[in-house]
Amino acid sequence: MNNRYPLWKNLLILTVALCGFYYAAPNLYAPDPALQIAGASSSLQIDDRIMSRAETALSEAGIGFFGEELQNEGKSALFRLNDREEQLRAQGILARELGDSFIVALNLAPTTPEWLLEGGATPMKLGLDLSGGVHFKLEVDVDAATERKLTQYETGIQKRLREERIRGRISLDAQKVAMQFRTEEDREAARREVVDLYPELFLDRVDEKETWSLYAEVTEQTMKEVVDYAVAQNLTTIRNRVNELGVSEPLVQRQGSNRIVVELPGIQDTAEAKRILGKVANLEFRLVAEANAPVSQRQRFEYRSPDRGGMTEWLERNLIITGESVSNAQAGFDQNGQPNVTISLDGEGGMLMSRATRANIKRRMGVLFIERKNRTRYEQDENGEEQVIRIPYDEKKLLTAPVIQSALGAQFQITGLDNPAEASELALMLRAGALAAPITFVEERTVGPSLGAENIRLGMKSVQVGLALVVIFMMLYYRVFGIAAVVALAGNLVLLVGVMSLLGATLTLPGIAGIVLTVGMAVDANVLIFARIREEIRGGAPPQTAISNGFDRAIETILDANITTLIVAIILYAIGTGPIKGFAVTLSVGILTSMFSSIMGTRALINLIYGGRRVKSLSIGGVGHGGTQPAGAAS
Amino acid sequence: MNAIPFMKWRWLAVALSAIAMLAAIASLSLTQLNWGLDFTGGTLVEVEYSDSADLSAIRATLDQEGYEGAVVVSFGTDRDVLVRLPDGYSDQQGVLMVDKLRAATVMSIELRRIEFVGPQVGAELRDDGGIAMLTALGLVMLYVAFRFQIKFALGAVIALAHDVVFTLGFFSLTGLEFDLTVLAALLAVVGYSLNDTIVVSDRIRENLRKVRRASPSEVIDISLTETLGRTLVTSLTTLLVLAALALFGGEMIFGFAVALLVGVAVGTYSSMYVAATTLLQLGVDKEDVMIPKKEGADQEGLMP
Numbered sequence: 001m002n003n004r005y006p007l008w009k010n011l012l013i014l015t016v017a018l019c020g021f022y023y024a025a026p027n028l029y030a031p032d033p034a035l036q037i038a039g040a041s042s043s044l045q046i047d048d049r050i051m052s053r054a055e056t057a058l059s060e061a062g063i064g065f066f067g068e069e070l071q072n073e074g075k076s077a078l079f080r081l082n083d084r085e086e087q088l089r090a091q092g093i094l095a096r097e098l099g100d101s102f103i104v105a106l107n108l109a110p111t112t113p114e115w116l117l118e119g120g121a122t123p124m125k126l127g128l129d130l131s132g133g134v135h136f137k138l139e140v141d142v143d144a145a146t147e148r149k150l151t152q153y154e155t156g157i158q159k160r161l162r163e164e165r166i167r168g169r170i171s172l173d174a175q176k177v178a179m180q181f182r183t184e185e186d187r188e189a190a191r192r193e194v195v196d197l198y199p200e201l202f203l204d205r206v207d208e209k210e211t212w213s214l215y216a217e218v219t220e221q222t223m224k225e226v227v228d229y230a231v232a233q234n235l236t237t238i239r240n241r242v243n244e245l246g247v248s249e250p251l252v253q254r255q256g257s258n259r260i261v262v263e264l265p266g267i268q269d270t271a272e273a274k275r276i277l278g279k280v281a282n283l284e285f286r287l288v289a290e291a292n293a294p295v296s297q298r299q300r301f302e303y304r305s306p307d308r309g310g311m312t313e314w315l316e317r318n319l320i321i322t323g324e325s326v327s328n329a330q331a332g333f334d335q336n337g338q339p340n341v342t343i344s345l346d347g348e349g350g351m352l353m354s355r356a357t358r359a360n361i362k363r364r365m366g367v368l369f370i371e372r373k374n375r376t377r378y379e380q381d382e383n384g385e386e387q388v389i390r391i392p393y394d395e396k397k398l399l400t401a402p403v404i405q406s407a408l409g410a411q412f413q414i415t416g417l418d419n420p421a422e423a424s425e426l427a428l429m430l431r432a433g434a435l436a437a438p439i440t441f442v443e444e445r446t447v448g449p450s451l452g453a454e455n456i457r458l459g460m461k462s463v464q465v466g467l468a469l470v471v472i473f474m475m476l477y478y479r480v481f482g483i484a485a486v487v488a489l490a491g492n493l494v495l496l497v498g499v500m501s502l503l504g505a506t507l508t509l510p511g512i513a514g515i516v517l518t519v520g521m522a523v524d525a526n527v528l529i530f531a532r533i534r535e536e537i538r539g540g541a542p543p544q545t546a547i548s549n550g551f552d553r554a555i556e557t558i559l560d561a562n563i564t565t566l567i568v569a570i571i572l573y574a575i576g577t578g579p580i581k582g583f584a585v586t587l588s589v590g591i592l593t594s595m596f597s598s599i600m601g602t603r604a605l606i607n608l609i610y611g612g613r614r615v616k617s618l619s620i621g622g623v624g625h626g627g628t629q630p631a632g633a634a635s
Numbered sequence: 636m637n638a639i640p641f642m643k644w645r646w647l648a649v650a651l652s653a654i655a656m657l658a659a660i661a662s663l664s665l666t667q668l669n670w671g672l673d674f675t676g677g678t679l680v681e682v683e684y685s686d687s688a689d690l691s692a693i694r695a696t697l698d699q700e701g702y703e704g705a706v707v708v709s710f711g712t713d714r715d716v717l718v719r720l721p722d723g724y725s726d727q728q729g730v731l732m733v734d735k736l737r738a739a740t741v742m743s744i745e746l747r748r749i750e751f752v753g754p755q756v757g758a759e760l761r762d763d764g765g766i767a768m769l770t771a772l773g774l775v776m777l778y779v780a781f782r783f784q785i786k787f788a789l790g791a792v793i794a795l796a797h798d799v800v801f802t803l804g805f806f807s808l809t810g811l812e813f814d815l816t817v818l819a820a821l822l823a824v825v826g827y828s829l830n831d832t833i834v835v836s837d838r839i840r841e842n843l844r845k846v847r848r849a850s851p852s853e854v855i856d857i858s859l860t861e862t863l864g865r866t867l868v869t870s871l872t873t874l875l876v877l878a879a880l881a882l883f884g885g886e887m888i889f890g891f892a893v894a895l896l897v898g899v900a901v902g903t904y905s906s907m908y909v910a911a912t913t914l915l916q917l918g919v920d921k922e923d924v925m926i927p928k929k930e931g932a933d934q935e936g937l938m939p
Binding site: 129139270274441444445462465477510513520521527531557560561564568569571574583 | 727747748755
């Protein structure tokens with residue numbers, strides 16, 4: 001007798017189904033609204049005293065909480081709240097109580113029970129459109145980064161040639177440093193120096209009348225490295241700044257060659273978030289120009305602080321280092337109790353700084369703070385429509401210009417500050433300025449918490465209604481076979497959720513739409529199989545043969561149809577961003593799980609019902625009414 | 636089994652499709668699409684007032700504050716207000732505008748969402764979307780040509796293009812907003828319609844090999860009749876869930892659900908008429924689907 005699955009096949013299906021249940025289960029446990037407390041600086045520990053202060057403050061305000069615990073070896077603490085409505089108020093109370101040295105963040109604490117955690121089962125993360133929060137896309141200004149690199153090359157070459165007493169004209173030209181010399185010997189000497197200094201540059205000699213030119217071109221490879229470095233440094237800086245915001249599960253991710261995506265779940269004060277993230281800034285350290293320096297080699301800058309309103313200073317055009325070399329800046333006090341700022345540079349920066357200051361003791365060094373701003377201009381285009389043109393520009397202002405007391409190295413102090421407040425402000429600006437290249441916001445999406453909650457509710461409702469409609473239809477139309485298909489469909493849903501949770505995928509609103517669509521399309525495989533079985537019966541095949549032929553003959557069609565849909569889903573994933581990716585993931589996973597559940601799962605059920613025994617007729621609907629009718633017109 | 640004479644009516648179908656295509660293309664070239672924020676760039680702010688909102692007062696406030704080109708609409712309930720600013724306002728303006736609206740009313744205002752899309756991102760998304768659509772069609776054609784035969788591939792791709800143009804035309808005519816989720820839905824339509832077309836093609840291929848003494852037109856009729864039940868049932872279940880999504884899914888997913896509803900409905904039709912008619916006109920016959928002779932047998936003869 002055919003149509004019996006061997007034991008191992010049934011066990012396999014059972015195991016897969018159980019695993020599906022296990023990994024899908026954490027999603028059934030609703031998370032608790034919670035507050036997470038962390039120290040503003042990483043060295044800060046949270047101890048019992050802080051905990052009891054927080055507990056008292058919450059109790060006094062009449063906010064119910066439970067399950068308070070220390071996490072990460074006392075680096076953070078979690079308070080679960082009874083009421084989600086009180087989350088914001090509680091945050092305010094704790095923030096006031098604990099002061100600025102602690103960051104209080106809104107959080108949703110998972111309530112996954114122990115027996116699920118042990119197997120690594122965790123709930124799906126919710127996308128921003130469901131949890132509420134902010135999504136930013138930032139663009140790193142690559143041109144600015146490469147241009148600055150070029151300037152660095154120019155300055156470096158200029159300096160080396162001066163040191164070696166090689167006379168020539170040096171200028172910047174698109175992607176290269178151009179050098180003109182009077183004699184071929186000079187050029188040859190210069191070439192040797194440049195090769196020694198920057199082996200990564202591509203050198204090209206051009207002879208014209210009376211002038212021997214040398215072009216040092218930056219290779220594509222180097223440019224790519226410069227861009228990569230600029231983006232990477234921005235990533236780090238932004239990660240640090242995001243931590244300042246106190247978000248429980250932020251996402252900072254590079255996208256494409258020069259974009260950075262920042263997702264801040266639960267954040268509602270977008271203006272504050274942007275202020276902190278968008279502190280686009282950089283630094284330049286230059287010597288204050290000597291009084292007799294030619295105008296072509298110096299530039300005038302205003303002080304940034306309004307206290308010195310209008311005061312200006314002449315600085316040299318050549319820069320010593322930029323903020324890129326600054327690894328840290330810390331406000332503190334010297335041995336006499338005077339406020340100061342300690343600046344740490346990276347290795348290369350330290351070298352450049354020591355070389356520049358060694359010969360210039362008692363001169364002054366200016367620190368420029370550069371902010372990226374936009375200038376808006378309106379222009380008529382050829383259609384007479386007004387176009388808004390925004391031109392980003394750099395605003396450079398002087399932070400400070402202290403006297404160089406001795407040769408400086410990789411670490412040095414700025415002293416002579418009026419008060420500690422000035423010192424900490426300066427340190428803050430220096431740190432903020434240590435950004436590799438300017439960034440601009442190119443996309444922002446904020447979803448309020450109420451809309452997020454509404455999206456979840458609506459999404460779930462459409463899944464339920466859609467599923468109910470399909471279940472009713474399938475049972476009416478296919479009878480017993482319909483029940484098997486519906487059970488398989490339910491299994492498919494569980495499996496889909498389980499696989500998504502296991503993959504750590506994020507559930508978005510389009511993702512829910514993908515699940516709904518999967519429900520509609522997953523029955524397709526069963527419909528194909530059942531249609532074949534009906535045909536077989538109409539063709540006069542005995543029930544058992546009809547079942548096995550029906551399954552066998554439908555499989556090729558199912559594979560073809562699903563593989564092509566999978567191709568489309570993969571393309572969607574490749575081009576899509578954010579929520580669209582979520583849709584593509586659910587669709588792809590849904591196609592795969594539905595093939596398993598509707599081919600193997602349904603077959604196992606049908607085999608259990610009909611297999612291995614003598615069967616007179618199949619309850620598949622639509623056949624008994626007349627063999628000559630087309631399947632669609634039946635029932 | 637009696638076959639329904641589908642192909643007898645194919646010229647009527649061709650005429651219908653041609654009219655629909657012309658209307659869609661005309662509408663697309665005349666009124667274009669109502670591009671959503673994702674593609675145009677700009678700022679969108681959705682707020683909920685604590686009581687019914689006075690749209691003209693809001694417009695006046697925005698005028699006064701110098702928000703030129705701001706479009707204010709209410710949707711859902713009369714408390715929900717959506718303001719869209721054209722491209723050119725800075726990314727700060729969304730938040731600032733909410734503050735100004737708050738200052739201008741005694742009601743409390745809850746911020747529901749802000750979206751800001753820079754102009755370059757919008758242009759990119761539009762280009763990427765087009766490229767994705769073409770890539771999808773190209774790859775699908777390759778796969779079908781490889782699995783079936785080039786005539787089938789042409790039939791499938793023409794049917795898909797038909798569905799996409801129809802859905803685009805629908806969005807153009809109704810003025811429904813075309814955003815990123817609708818684009819995703821359009822690609823899903825390609826996937827779905829393809830699914831349908833493949834099932835039909837599969838059966839046509841099978842019957843071309845199996846059914847003797849029948850013209851290609853008759854074979855197609857038989858195949859369409861045989862798959863009609865399955866085509867209708869699957870479309871029905873899919874349309875059921877999509878209707879649920881459109882009715883209950885909320886505003887952010889409405890366009891997506893509508894695009895799929897339209898696409899799936901027209902995809903069902905096109906997999907029967909457009910794909911099959913194309914096949915017939917391309918002169919498909921048994922030769923096209925013969926299982927190729929095993930080449931191995933010939934090659935063995937060449938071996939020493």
